[in-house]
Amino acid sequence: MESIYNPLKLSVYRPLFREKKVLIIGSGAVGSYAAENIAKMGASVCLVDFDSFTLENAAKHSGVVRTPEDVGRYKAICVAERIRPLLEEGCVSHGVAADLCMLGPEVIASYDGVILCVDNYAAKALFNDLYMSIPEERRPIVIMDGTHEEMAQSVILDGKEFCLRCLLDEKWLENGAARTSCSGAQIREIDGVQEIIRTSGLASSIAANLSAEQFRAAVIGADQVMNRRVTYTAYPHFELSVSRPMPKKNCPGCHIKPPKEIRKLTGSVFDVTLGEALNQISESLETRDFEIAVHSLFYKNVMYAGFILEDVCHACGKPITVMRHEGRTFLEDLRCEDCIREKKHARRDVDFPPGRIEYALTEKSDPRLMSMKLFELGYPLGAHIRVIQRNGAFDFLDMDRITTTVFTCTDDPAQFYNVEHLR
Amino acid sequence: MSYTANYTDEHGNTTTVSISEEESREALRNDYEALIKIYNPRYVRIERKRAQEGEALHLAITVKAPSHYLIDNNDKTPKACQSMTAEIIAFPGYPLMSVRAFYAPDHYLASPNVFRSGGACIDRWVVFTSSLLTVAEKLIMDMIHNPVVTRYDSMANPTLEEWHKAGVARGEFPTIRPQLLYAPAVPLPERRQRTVKTPPPLPRRRT
Structure with a gap:
């Protein structure tokens, strides 16, 4: 089968991605963009999400998802199907409609990278429990992204310096099922009145792009990529910054020890x-x-x-x-x-x-x-x-x-x- | 392998706590060792039973004091007895995992806090507040019908609420003084004799 792409016009690093398998957890506003990016990079993609598309998702999800035809379809299965024509020869895309509770550490360990695009802390904390149960030498790289108003963030880690839980304020986990993002709860309280923190589809797509860039940089072996957070701030304070998160003191996630054998x-x-x-x-x-x-x-x-x-x-x-x-x-x-x-x-x-x-x-x-x-x-x-x-x-x-x-x-x-x- | 649970401190701040299997076993041992020192063996016998599959520790606690029992789930007439036994099972993951407490279904404590199946109502398990010690204390006090620990709003066996309240009103409950159940206070060790001789007092200044 011949590639649909002209290799002369693509990155010289593209062959490095051929063998890579990426698991994307969450296939909504960020996950659908991330899947599209990774598929176009030339890697295999697997998606997990228990939810299905509704009409209101159209404002945020990637253009690969069709509106209104895909309304009502399981997000993971739908996105996996829509990105299939974009895949490099020999790569696969697969979607599973499932809750994260249905996955164990060994499924996660079978991937080269995991991009976590979920919108609640309970799922992030559960993923971290599974991730930290994998022996250190078999842990894939993990990228967690999210948005807050028009800001987008992405963190890449290998589980050796800190864990995902180190990045979460324990207070956010008191109501872990509430919809949130990587940088805080998506609801704020002003003078006792709660309001939803609004975010645009553009911020979501930028978060997915940042994740894809971190994955690309990690695969090509660029320096000072691992265990870094990239933050994009929109106008009027436009900025792109890189920081190095620190491990949290007494982090319950870091306390989890994988089995010796x-x-x-x-x-x-x-x-x-x-x-x-x-x-x-x-x-x-x-x-x-x-x-x-x-x-x-x-x-x-x-x-x-x-x-x-x-x-x-x-x-x-x-x-x-x-x-x-x-x-x-x-x-x-x-x-x-x-x-x-x-x-x-x-x-x-x-x-x-x-x-x-x-x-x-x-x-x-x-x-x-x-x-x-x-x-x-x-x-x-x-x-x-x-x-x-x-x-x-x-x-x-x-x-x-x-x-x-x-x-x-x-x-x-x-x-x-x-x-x-x-x- | 580790166990995880949420812990809420006295200020209402909740944090997640993870403990390893070894730490869980150590906590169990510490609490068991503390438990056996609290009560007076003359009145309270704490016996280890062989732990079955899935169990980390199985204890039988017998209170040798007047009590009352029922014999099946239709029985509504408490019968007097001179001792009562409850069992406690702790599971791997203790103290983050709650324990189970129960009586023999054909000889269970007549109490508003005991289900007709023999299961004991031991309230909500609060991590790092509830323990083997708090559950044992509740059961032991229940067995002598001490109203201090009785929850009359429990759904376990509300038919015994009036009977229990009447016993308290008549002064029959608790059936013995609760203080008797505790081990007598251990006397402090005798003070050692001085090994260094005190020097003679300094001469007083002449006035």
Whole structure:
């Protein structure tokens, strides 16, 4: 297949991008421009976003997205499809409609670069947790961008000097789900009245351009690129400046330590059942005396670390079978079929007794779990699966006996290209 | 691997805290060691049970004092007994992860704060405020029906609210003096004898 571009008119560095794979998280105002830029640079692009386009997005997203034809389509899938004709020969673009909670560290580690174009701090903090769980030598470069009024910013880091969390004020995370940008909350209060901080499509596109430039500079190996923040200030104080962010004191993100060793499980979380995982782990550890910790997810200030087997209907109080991970269970999911049919809502005012929740999975776990796939049990694609060996310890007070080994499914990163929706 | 949770200080400032697995285990050990020193073994027995899969620590706390129990989820008539046992399970990730507390479903404490399934209502878990110690204290005081810790607005078993209030009004609750449950204060170590002789006093100035 012949390239659609004339190589004589393109950058001499273009061949360096051919093998690069970039993951873009968020495919809206900034993400769609970033995807277009990276595709035109000659790299492969993968996009993730759970949201879909609405008509009001047209003022900000890249011109590759068509209006009104693309209204209602999943942003990630749509942008990936629209940039496909722009790709260099041999490159791919793929979009996945998914929440970031569905991704694990190993999927992120399989990319050369990640551009984070999300508009809320909860997602940024979650991404940082995943990123810092990757062993340092396998961490991709990360670029986080955003806007504030007409200002645009982009930060590039390799996770060695500081983490993304160092760039976030902890106060911004109190309401982490609120829409924000890289430089502060997108709502400000003047004399007790809240107002939305407006930003233009131009600022968003400049943020994406800054990210693309930082990626380009990192790939060609330019000096003093890594761990820098580039800020564009619009007229009347027009300026383009570069600064070096500092690590934050007592940063909880920097405190996260990646596992020392990660062992492999054959297959992916989509096809390996709990029973198969237990067999593979027992072969690897040469013992059957272990337990698999249920996936723990800290998102929007809540820790989800259990798998709900049974609970009571949160509308009528009748016992129900749930079989879902806590992090994937909403209050409305805790209703019996009768209440769903009668459209009764789950009650928030009643303190129901806790259901039957598993925190670890073993051969002795409920037999219904054995045939469930790891993804159904709550492990995200590319998860680090924690296996605890007690080695005869009476409990966790026998600290010296307990060992933890981390496993991951080898096919997870590849499987990411086979899905369009993760839910 | 680390565990993360939000911590809100006394000024209302919230920060996220991450702890490693080792730090979690150390916190558990520290709290357990503190717990076993607080109570008088004559009245409160704290016993370690073998932790099952997914559990970090499993404790059984028995209070040897008059109490009342129910036998199933339809039972509404509290029956007297001379001791009561509650169990506490701490999970990996403690103290950022909450603990679970419960009674045997066929012999559970008659209290407005105990669900009919036997689960104990231990209030919201507040990171770095709630701990094994605060939960054990609540359970132990509940077992002697000390009204100081009873939440009458709990949804757990409101049918026992009147019964509990009547017991308090009659002066029957708490069933023993709560002070008896605590370990007697450890006396300070004896003062060492002086090893250096005090020099003789200086002669007084003549007036």
